[in-house]
Amino acid sequence: LSKMLHSDLLPKGSPEVTREFMSTLVTLLLNYVEMQNDRTSRVLEFRHPKQLEQIVDIDVPDEESPSNLYQILLDCQQALQYQVRSGHPRFFNQISTGLDMVSLAGEWLTATTNSNMFTYEVSPVFVLIEKAVLQKMRELVGWPTGDGIFAPGGSISTLYAIHLARHRKFPLCKTKGVYALTKRPIIFTSAHCHYSIPQAAAVMGLGTDSVVEIPVDEKGRMDIDKLEEQIMACLERGDEPMLINATCGTTVLGAFDPIMPIADLCEKYDIWLHADAAWGGGVLVSRKHRKLMNGIERANSVTWNPHKMLGAHLQCSAVLIREPNQLFSCNNMSADYLFQQDKHYNVEYDTGDKAIQCGRKNDVFKLWLMWRAKGTLGFERQVNGLFELRDHLVRRLNEFEDFELILPEPECTNVCFWYVPPSCANMVGNRRYERLGRITAIIKARMMDRGNLMVGYQPLDDRPNFFRMLFSNAASTNEDVDFMLEEIVRIGHEL
Amino acid sequence: LSKMLHSDLLPKGSPEVTREFMSTLVTLLLNYVEMQNDRTSRVLEFRHPKQLEQIVDIDVPDEESPSNLYQILLDCQQALQYQVRSGHPRFFNQISTGLDMVSLAGEWLTATTNSNMFTYEVSPVFVLIEKAVLQKMRELVGWPTGDGIFAPGGSISTLYAIHLARHRKFPLCKTKGVYALTKRPIIFTSAHCHYSIPQAAAVMGLGTDSVVEIPVDEKGRMDIDKLEEQIMACLERGDEPMLINATCGTTVLGAFDPIMPIADLCEKYDIWLHADAAWGGGVLVSRKHRKLMNGIERANSVTWNPHKMLGAHLQCSAVLIREPNQLFSCNNMSADYLFQQDKHYNVEYDTGDKAIQCGRKNDVFKLWLMWRAKGTLGFERQVNGLFELRDHLVRRLNEFEDFELILPEPECTNVCFWYVPPSCANMVGNRRYERLGRITAIIKARMMDRGNLMVGYQPLDDRPNFFRMLFSNAASTNEDVDFMLEEIVRIGHEL
Ligand SMILES: Cc1ncc(COP(=O)(O)O)c(C=O)c1O
Ligand SMILES: Cc1ncc(COP(=O)(O)O)c(C=O)c1O
Numbered sequence: 001l002s003k004m005l006h007s008d009l010l011p012k013g014s015p016e017v018t019r020e021f022m023s024t025l026v027t028l029l030l031n032y033v034e035m036q037n038d039r040t041s042r043v044l045e046f047r048h049p050k051q052l053e054q055i056v057d058i059d060v061p062d063e064e065s066p067s068n069l070y071q072i073l074l075d076c077q078q079a080l081q082y083q084v085r086s087g088h089p090r091f092f093n094q095i096s097t098g099l100d101m102v103s104l105a106g107e108w109l110t111a112t113t114n115s116n117m118f119t120y121e122v123s124p125v126f127v128l129i130e131k132a133v134l135q136k137m138r139e140l141v142g143w144p145t146g147d148g149i150f151a152p153g154g155s156i157s158t159l160y161a162i163h164l165a166r167h168r169k170f171p172l173c174k175t176k177g178v179y180a181l182t183k184r185p186i187i188f189t190s191a192h193c194h195y196s197i198p199q200a201a202a203v204m205g206l207g208t209d210s211v212v213e214i215p216v217d218e219k220g221r222m223d224i225d226k227l228e229e230q231i232m233a234c235l236e237r238g239d240e241p242m243l244i245n246a247t248c249g250t251t252v253l254g255a256f257d258p259i260m261p262i263a264d265l266c267e268k269y270d271i272w273l274h275a276d277a278a279w280g281g282g283v284l285v286s287r288k289h290r291k292l293m294n295g296i297e298r299a300n301s302v303t304w305n306p307h308k309m310l311g312a313h314l315q316c317s318a319v320l321i322r323e324p325n326q327l328f329s330c331n332n333m334s335a336d337y338l339f340q341q342d343k344h345y346n347v348e349y350d351t352g353d354k355a356i357q358c359g360r361k362n363d364v365f366k367l368w369l370m371w372r373a374k375g376t377l378g379f380e381r382q383v384n385g386l387f388e389l390r391d392h393l394v395r396r397l398n399e400f401e402d403f404e405l406i407l408p409e410p411e412c413t414n415v416c417f418w419y420v421p422p423s424c425a426n427m428v429g430n431r432r433y434e435r436l437g438r439i440t441a442i443i444k445a446r447m448m449d450r451g452n453l454m455v456g457y458q459p460l461d462d463r464p465n466f467f468r469m470l471f472s473n474a475a476s477t478n479e480d481v482d483f484m485l486e487e488i489v490r491i492g493h494e495l
Numbered sequence: 496l497s498k499m500l501h502s503d504l505l506p507k508g509s510p511e512v513t514r515e516f517m518s519t520l521v522t523l524l525l526n527y528v529e530m531q532n533d534r535t536s537r538v539l540e541f542r543h544p545k546q547l548e549q550i551v552d553i554d555v556p557d558e559e560s561p562s563n564l565y566q567i568l569l570d571c572q573q574a575l576q577y578q579v580r581s582g583h584p585r586f587f588n589q590i591s592t593g594l595d596m597v598s599l600a601g602e603w604l605t606a607t608t609n610s611n612m613f614t615y616e617v618s619p620v621f622v623l624i625e626k627a628v629l630q631k632m633r634e635l636v637g638w639p640t641g642d643g644i645f646a647p648g649g650s651i652s653t654l655y656a657i658h659l660a661r662h663r664k665f666p667l668c669k670t671k672g673v674y675a676l677t678k679r680p681i682i683f684t685s686a687h688c689h690y691s692i693p694q695a696a697a698v699m700g701l702g703t704d705s706v707v708e709i710p711v712d713e714k715g716r717m718d719i720d721k722l723e724e725q726i727m728a729c730l731e732r733g734d735e736p737m738l739i740n741a742t743c744g745t746t747v748l749g750a751f752d753p754i755m756p757i758a759d760l761c762e763k764y765d766i767w768l769h770a771d772a773a774w775g776g777g778v779l780v781s782r783k784h785r786k787l788m789n790g791i792e793r794a795n796s797v798t799w800n801p802h803k804m805l806g807a808h809l810q811c812s813a814v815l816i817r818e819p820n821q822l823f824s825c826n827n828m829s830a831d832y833l834f835q836q837d838k839h840y841n842v843e844y845d846t847g848d849k850a851i852q853c854g855r856k857n858d859v860f861k862l863w864l865m866w867r868a869k870g871t872l873g874f875e876r877q878v879n880g881l882f883e884l885r886d887h888l889v890r891r892l893n894e895f896e897d898f899e900l901i902l903p904e905p906e907c908t909n910v911c912f913w914y915v916p917p918s919c920a921n922m923v924g925n926r927r928y929e930r931l932g933r934i935t936a937i938i939k940a941r942m943m944d945r946g947n948l949m950v951g952y953q954p955l956d957d958r959p960n961f962f963r964m965l966f967s968n969a970a971s972t973n974e975d976v977d978f979m980l981e982e983i984v985r986i987g988h989e990l
Binding site for chain 1 (some may be wrong): 500501504505506507510513514516517518520521524525527528529532541542543544545547548551553554555556557558559562564566567570571573574575577578579581582584588589591593594596597599600602603604606607608609610611615616617618619620621623624627628630631647648649650651654658661668669670671672673674675679689690691693694696697698699700701702703704705746747802808809810826828830831832833835837838839840841844851852853854855856860863864866867868869870871872873936939940943951952953954955960963969970
């Protein structure tokens with residue numbers, strides 16, 4: 001391969017060189033997969049940006065003598081060496097973690113087909129698959145029919161939902177814009193909601209001020225009395241209560257806003273109910289844990305990211321709509337070059353005109369392939385396993401005095417805590433928490449230098465930095481949880 | 496593999512079973528790649544939706560006994576069998592075609608790392624690579640510095656640009672919304688622009704009526720006099736001319752709006768100039784053809800989709816901004832859980848807070864790997880080759896009387912034409928074109944049944960359906976162009 005150039009690959013080159021090049025790459029990739037699953041291997045090899053810029057050669061070349069195929073494989077090796085192993089059983093840093101092999105197989109196939117999802121004409125099987133998977137997800141929400149689409153991430157899925165809610169209440173907005181609205185639409189959401197809610201309001205020309213954040217209770221759930229107060233205040237101001245967003249599984253604390261009372265208010269005041277279950281939606285596959293989302297069938301729309309709790313690869317996010325044929329009337333632009341109406345097949349299968357994108361990635365095949373491999377019952381076992389890991393961690397945290405739990409009974413698989421070094425054991429009040437906050441950031445830095453573990457931290461409301469442990473990786477075990485605690489204590493004692 | 500289940504794969508199962516499963520899959524995928532490059536193989540095996548639903552088993556299973564690994568490979572085989580081969584040298588149906596092997600290698604690696612682009616912390620090398628590639632693309636536009644981001648497709652890239660233009664002219668809009676605008680912002684674009692422009696206006700709460708479509712000349716380019724007329728009319732109405740979109744490579748005719756005169760008007764009236772070069776941006780790598788975008792350096796923002804003319808895999812689209820540090824102030828929401836400011840590394844490298852997404856796919860690595868393999872000069876040769884194919888087709892169309900060219904001298908690699916069957920040879924006027932339009936759809940249907948070729952068609956303005964041939968596949972040759980003409984004539988004579 002060291003003598004071979006890009007032009008020796010298909011289409012101009014030969015199948016043999018292509019096979020050799022791709023097989024050698026696959027060996028590299030499978031080694032990377034095996035290494036990630038080896039607990040003695042590092043989660044990351046941290047380098048500061050300036051340092052890394054010296055170590056890695058990422059120059060984008062102009063000159064004619066491009067790298068030969070051997071150099072390309074070295075480029076791949078280099079990228080793998082310094083990439084953070086988000087599939088490692090001790091990577092707890094983000095909500096999306098893990099490396100499901102069937103999902104990976106689905107992604108490799110998707111890439112090989114280079115398939116675009118906007119018409120049946122170019123991706124017949126994948127369009128049928130998307131239809132079937134969206135239907136299964138709606139059934140799990142509790143809807144017999146409805147609409148939906150896979151979108152590039154939960155933030156865009158939620159943008160779709162709020163855009164649709166505005167279209168239903170103010171259909172003229174599509175052509176005339178927000179000026180045509182007689183009243184200002186207001187969005188109600190939890191103070192702990194994901195920032196994609198105000199982000200959508202900014203993009204949609206409503207402004208972040210149109211988002212009213214409702215305080216949360218001590219469990220991090222939206223306070224329903226305060227919610228009704230704000231709805232009434234909104235009506236008194238002459239504004240229009242347009243949408244309530246119930247966060248099902250908040251990003252940090254993992255709280256579930258109570259859907260039933262929120263749905264009652266939505267019916268009472270004729271407000272669109274969106275459920276941001278980007279994270280918590282995974283509980284719907286578990287008969288044991290889906291009660292956390294009791295009443296979800298009363299929502300008008302739901303964001304659900306299988307690339308979070310179900311362990312599908314990035315990106316895999318769906319927005320589900322209770323009523324059928326909603327997205328088309330909201331988003332269609334009827335471009336003749338793509339959505340010809342005189343095609344020789346039933347153009348109802350051309351989903352492109354209900355999207356706010358034109359070209360759209362095939363994000364569904366990998367999820368379908370996982371579903372074929374596990375069945376809903378397999379996903380249920382996987383999700384139940386994550387909750388068992390959470391329970392194990394909560395038990396251990398209660399045994400250790402070096403730690404202080406933020407929420408004694410977390411709802412989702414998030415577990416938030418402070419590490420309390422001996423030096424702070426008998427401190428009290430602000431001084432104590434301020435110090436715990438600073439220590440959290442220092443421990444995280446040390447953790448990344450040692451490279452055996454990655455756990456995220458953040459401040460929240462008046463609480464200084466604290467660790468947020470989070471289970472979404474099917475590979476993690478109780479030993480990994482115990483290792484996490486011991487590693488933090490080790491680092492803590494070094495300080 | 497027929498006795499093995501999902502649980503026999505990593506992480507719970509063994510490396511051996513994993514290796515066997517993934518290697519068998521890779522064999523399937525490489526066979527698919529080789530088949531696509533064999534001109535005697537079909538471009539597609541068309542089935543009507545109802546028919547395909549009977550043939551393929553796409554059930555999403557609940558029950559416990561999930562398919563074994565052999566069945567999963569059969570599921571993959573089935574998907575490949577009926578998928579349209581967009582990498583086939585005779586697939587001319589969409590703007591994104593082809594299958595570049597180095598790009599495929601990049602996608603397989605990206606999937607294996609399952610990398611999220613929102614912070615340096617989790618994707619250090621890929622974040623540095625995105626920075627380097629965006630810089631290279633800006634240099635080709637003619638900007639020494641600037642800003643930019645990879646987005647999920649050209650439509651979202653253009654949404655970023657228009658959202659930023661609004662932010663620059665009406666910074667209060669981010670918090671107060673469109674109501675706070677003293678004047679209505681108006682967007683000017685060509686009547687042949689891509690529908691993502693009105694789509695963005697609808698999503699952003701400006702309304703499609705805020706988009707003023709300017710008539711085009713006989714070459715399909717925006718009429719500059721009419722543009723100035725509309726700007727003055729807008730000012731007279733008391734509206735605010737906010738943005739002019741110059742389409743560099745229109746979707747159907749491949750026309751390039753003249754940037755220089757448009758840039759003059761932008762400077763004269765202080766209007767943001769966006770260039771939608773999603774399709775035509777590829778010419779920037781070619782010293783011979785970049786003159787089609789003369790003056791591009793005067794734009795404020797550019798949309799460029801390497802997943803079109805440069806042949807990168809879907810999705811690969813960037814929005815480039817002339818001035819640095821623009822996207823952050825427009826889009827940041829400063830979520831503490833992700834963009835902590837007390838990290839132990841330089842948080843300037845955390846690009847997530849300038850995005851309108853939260854999680855963001857790694858769309859850049861495959862493009863970087865292609866650039867490493869070819870160099871800009873390799874891309875130049877590739878793009879020049881596409882224009883040579885276009886010239887070959889135009890020459891052949893002028894030789895055949897069975898065809899009628901829509902534009903005698905196309906600007907981009909789009910070639911639009913009617914097939915004129917003997918029965919219409921001496922027809923004239925509307926009757927003739929109406930019949931040509933109907934025949935086009937019939938020929939396309941036959942073409943898909945025969946499965947050896949796929950060429951798109953569409954009506955445009957007052958012209959009925961006509962074929963749009965389009966070169967973006969580096970695998971196509973003059974023989975494929977000749978085959979296309981012969982195949983259409985064969986089908987035409989059967990009618
Ligand atoms: C001129 C033009 N702009 C924008 C787009 C939208 O790009 P995407 O399909 O990546 O959203 C297209 C797609 O064909 C196009 O031709
Ligand atoms: C509750 C919640 N909603 C939405 C999102 C956004 O999802 P994405 O990152 O796919 O845009 C997240 C991401 O962490 C989340 O936790």
